[in-house]
Amino acid sequence: MAGKVKKGSLVRVVREKLENSLEAMASDNRFPSYLFESKGEVLETEGDYAFVKFYVATPGMWLRLDQLEAR
Template identity: 75%
Template sequence: MAIKRGDLVRAVREKLENSLEAQASDPRFPSYIFETKGEVVDMKGDYAFVKFGAVPTPNAWLRIDQLEPFES
């Protein structure tokens, strides 16, 4: 299934850890990106801009292959 704007997703820990993005910044990712649903609000190329959770948390650009559909 291709991820598109409006989809509910979460980050895949195995694909995000040790990635180029993890090496370029703080590799300690907050647990909410793996545990709560995020909504894809924008897309550019191989990246999706994801808004996580109902409480105020930072939005994040993540590679599409680092995301999976959120299933509750």
């Protein structure tokens, strides 16, 4: 999975991996539905993380590569 995700990739968030993550436990874990129901585009990667912009009127966000699935 993570090997396929690179800059410019269209991705979706894997619900099970995000909901059970350290990041979810450290913050509000009520994630908006667009994370799981729509595609996002990887704008940048750094280490184990990707900056993803979703095609909705919200700011992009950093997510771990293992929480993403290429579309």
